[in-house]
Structure formats: C-alpha cells, structure tokens
Amino acid sequence: DAGITQSPRHKVTETGTPVTLRCHQTENHRYMYWYRQDPGHGLRLIHYSYGVKDTDKGEVSDGYSVSRSKTEDFLLTLESATSSQTSVYFCATGSLMLNTGELFFGEGSRLTVL
Amino acid sequence: SQELEQSPQSLIVQEGKNLTINCTSSKTLYGLYWYKQKYGEGLIFLMMLQKGGEEKSHEKITAKLDEKKQQSSLHITASQPSHAGIYLCGAHNTGNQFYFGTGTSLTVIP
Structure with missing residues (x-):
C-alpha cells in the first residue's frame, strides 16, 4: 500500500479559528490532491499540486490555501474556519502516467467546525 | 468544467x-x-479503463468503457456483503485535475 498519512485524523474547532491539515507521502509521487467529501456531492477537488511549490485551484478552493515546500508534504489551511467547512478531507497522491494513473488515498481527516 | x-x-x-x-x-x-x-x-482503486470498448474484470466485478469513451459501467455478479460501500468513478483532464462522480452507495442485504 502507498504510504500516505493524514493528520490530524479528527479535529473539532470553532468558527473563525485557523486549521491546518497535513498530508505526508513516502512514495515520491509528483501529484498531490486535497478533496472534501460531503453527502450528495461525492469528492470535490479543493487544490492540487503538480510539484514542489507548484499548486493550482480545484472546483471548491474558496476559503482554502495550500502549500508544498517538499515533495512529501502537502498542507491544507483554512485561514478562518466556517461551519460550511465541516467535512471529511481526503488527500491523494499519484504519478499520473497515462497508462497507470491511479491515485492513492489517505484515510481521511474529519473536521467539525462549531 | 468536467463532470x-x-x-x-x-x-x-x-x-x-x-x-x-x-x-x-x-x-x-x-x-x-x-x-x-x-x-x-479512504478510497481503494479497482480498475482503470483507457481504450474505447475496453472491458476489465477483477473477481466478480467487471467494468466497461464504451466505444465513444464517454460512458462506463461497473457490473457486480452475485453480490456479497463484502461488496457494500460507495463506488466512485474518476477521471483526469489534460490539466491533471483528477475529478470524481457523485458516488453510488451500495448496500447488500444478507
């Protein structure tokens, strides 16, 4: 199995506080992704990275920022958490070669914003 | 946008x-x-289809991609409780954004 760990796995915070979720990989994959999963919406892409310091927005990027200073770490930051950001967050990594482009997923981070 | x-x-x-x-x-x-x-x-990869008309099987799960490469089906034969879960299809675009469908929740009653 791909070595992808997310931290924290569970977090409860209050509206207006900053939150950072960490994704760490040991696979040396070039691409890393952050998704949120909500009932009725499936997985929605927040931000992704295609290399160190190279990131881009996904479909639901408002209120989120990311950073990737090392190949192995991809951080997702909520500058000022809101209740609408209560969700389960998944990190994924991949090499995205055209013939073997599967993504590998972390176990998820459950965030509750009160 | 991709959907x-x-x-x-x-x-x-x-x-x-x-x-x-x-x-x-x-x-x-x-x-x-x-x-x-x-x-x-988290999500577990099942299979990938790339060519129009392609079909792949793994145990009792078969997936097909139509000739026009715009529709895929996942078929489970003789379902078991172990098949229960959420099934998602995904794809990536030329910009390397990897996006997913809304998911299908499967319940198998013993």
Missing part, C-alpha cells in the same frame, strides 16, 4: 443478485477509473 454523472445514487440489493452502476461523462475521457470506498475509510 461525471453516476447512477443510481444508491442501491440496495439482496445478496446473490447482480447489479450495474453507470458513469457518464460530458466529454471524451482520457481514462476512467473506478474506486470503492468502505464507509468511513
């Missing part, structure tokens, strides 16, 4: 029954991926 529509949204079947989940894209797909998610866990 993948899945149907049905949820499915409840008796153990031993066959079932099919569909995934439709608004654009031609470069590759179509099927994942399974057990409740509360």
Whole structure:
C-alpha cells in the first residue's frame, strides 16, 4: 500500500479559528490532491499540486490555501474556519502516467467546525 | 468544467443478485477509473479503463468503457456483503485535475 498519512485524523474547532491539515507521502509521487467529501456531492477537488511549490485551484478552493515546500508534504489551511467547512478531507497522491494513473488515498481527516 | 454523472445514487440489493452502476461523462475521457470506498475509510482503486470498448474484470466485478469513451459501467455478479460501500468513478483532464462522480452507495442485504 502507498504510504500516505493524514493528520490530524479528527479535529473539532470553532468558527473563525485557523486549521491546518497535513498530508505526508513516502512514495515520491509528483501529484498531490486535497478533496472534501460531503453527502450528495461525492469528492470535490479543493487544490492540487503538480510539484514542489507548484499548486493550482480545484472546483471548491474558496476559503482554502495550500502549500508544498517538499515533495512529501502537502498542507491544507483554512485561514478562518466556517461551519460550511465541516467535512471529511481526503488527500491523494499519484504519478499520473497515462497508462497507470491511479491515485492513492489517505484515510481521511474529519473536521467539525462549531 | 468536467463532470461525471453516476447512477443510481444508491442501491440496495439482496445478496446473490447482480447489479450495474453507470458513469457518464460530458466529454471524451482520457481514462476512467473506478474506486470503492468502505464507509468511513479512504478510497481503494479497482480498475482503470483507457481504450474505447475496453472491458476489465477483477473477481466478480467487471467494468466497461464504451466505444465513444464517454460512458462506463461497473457490473457486480452475485453480490456479497463484502461488496457494500460507495463506488466512485474518476477521471483526469489534460490539466491533471483528477475529478470524481457523485458516488453510488451500495448496500447488500444478507
């Protein structure tokens, strides 16, 4: 199995506080992704990275920022958490070669914003 | 924007029954991926389809990609409780954004 760990796995915070979720990989994959999963919406892409310091927005990027200073770490930051950001967050990594482009997923981070 | 529509949204079947989940894209797909998610866990890769008309099988799960590469189906034969979970189709675009359908929740009743 791909070595992808997310931290924290569970977090409860209050509206207006900053939150950072960490994704760490040991696979040396070039691409890393952050998704949120909500009932009725499936997985929605927040931000992704295609290399160190190279990131881009996904479909639901408002209120989120990311950073990737090392190949192995991809951080997702909520500058000022809101209740609408209560969700389960998944990190994924991949090499995205055209013939073997599967993504590998972390176990998820459950965030509750009160 | 890229969109993948899945149907049905949820499915409840008796153990031993066959079932099919569909995934439709608004654009031609470069590759179509099927994942399974057990409740509360991360996603597990099932299989990838790339060529029009391609069909792949793993144990009792078969996936097909149509000739136009805009629709895929996932078929489970003789379903078992271990098949229960959420099935998602996914694809990536030329910009390397990897996006998913809304998912199909499968319940298998023993």
